[in-house]
Amino acid sequence: MKIISVVNQKGGMGKTTITMQLAAALSRRYRVLVVDVDPQQSTVWWAENAHRHLPFDFAGRQHPSVLARLSHLDGDYDFAIVDTPGSLEDARTLDVVVGASDFVIVPLAPEPLAVEPTMRTIQRFIEPRGVRFAVLLNRVDPRVHGQLEAWHELLDGTLGVPRFDAHLRQYKAQADAPVLGNLITTIRDNRSTQGVIWDLTMLALEMVEQLSPRLQEAW
Template identity: 40%
Template sequence: MARVHVIANQKGGVGKTTVTVNLAAVVADTLGGSLEEPQVLGVSTDPQASMMEWAERVGDALPFDFAQCHDDPGSLSRLRQLDQYAHIFVDTPGSLEDEAILQTVLAQADDVIVPLEPEPMSFSPAARSIQRVIAQSGAPWRVLLNNWDPRDGDADLLQTKAYVAAQGWPTFNTVVRHYKLHTRASAEGVTVVQFPKNRVALEARQDFFRLALEVLGSDGQAPRHAQSGNAVTASKGA
């Protein structure tokens, strides 16, 4: 039975799509399988369809199946029934106007990843998302500190960690660092598992592999749902 992982934060520009694509790619790579029968599905519920554009650029090399479902709430409500996949990663919109979509996928979620950039302007939007929608869903959730640039020093990172601790929010141990490779990957049509084999690329991959281990490590918990069947029609690279 598939586990549904929702990446959510109603603030745009916090890296939800980058986290979704790269995490799905790493988990697919970790689980093995084949390009013909992938064990992972990536789902975009964002009307802007940036994840779809990225998937199309990767094409047949995309290590997971993909579906664009922002206008298909019926399929989104049946994600749990896609028993041909081990994991489903769902990218969500960055707008309060799309709250109904977010609530639909959260009802399917086994866990929620909340990306948070280490800067004070990100704090209030994340708090609103968590308090208003995510915590209300009943799904386990954790904050992911994302897109931290070590070249800027650790002051913002430490301030963000202190804020998160004061809120009592659960967090991932992994901090995803900022790399140009991540920002260029969509335009170049690659995922983190297809980065070139050099030192910088290895460091850029490490954070997502560590994050994947934390996500997969939660599989010892009983799934929040227990249904099976078939629903959303997924396609490879489209």
């Protein structure tokens, strides 16, 4: 089992969205467990709105110490995905979670004010542990000409941090998903949801590719 955590001390970058939607996308081929160590419990609210019709197993809110024991579930799951708090107070939690992770996804919205706290999260919690990680651009606005290219340049050049080739665009279907309890596996495939489904499928493919060529064969 591979443990993927979604981490950024900057709030509102898409940690909960990516946890739930990536878990759903991976559940099409793999056995997936979602764990939430955020006291806000946003995943729990989302799961309740889905009336527990979830395509993955949901452990709900857990104390971060359970992560050390997750390896017991090795035979039961291919992936565990961990949602984490987006605040500065939870340093100990982030330390434990990152330490237990095989890979850390760092979501980043293309907002200049988000760069500094995101880099601080990377430098303080992720790089010292040598855990593999990549920044995932989220809420990219396709109507803003050159936005994606400019942010790729910033990440690759000035900041020099690894990033996903995949990115998630800003979509109403994505913003509405928590309150409707929707996931990529339950939203109807039509013109307004095609982009969301595409983005998340590409992310899931790249995640599997990064983590395990053996798992990749299952696609």
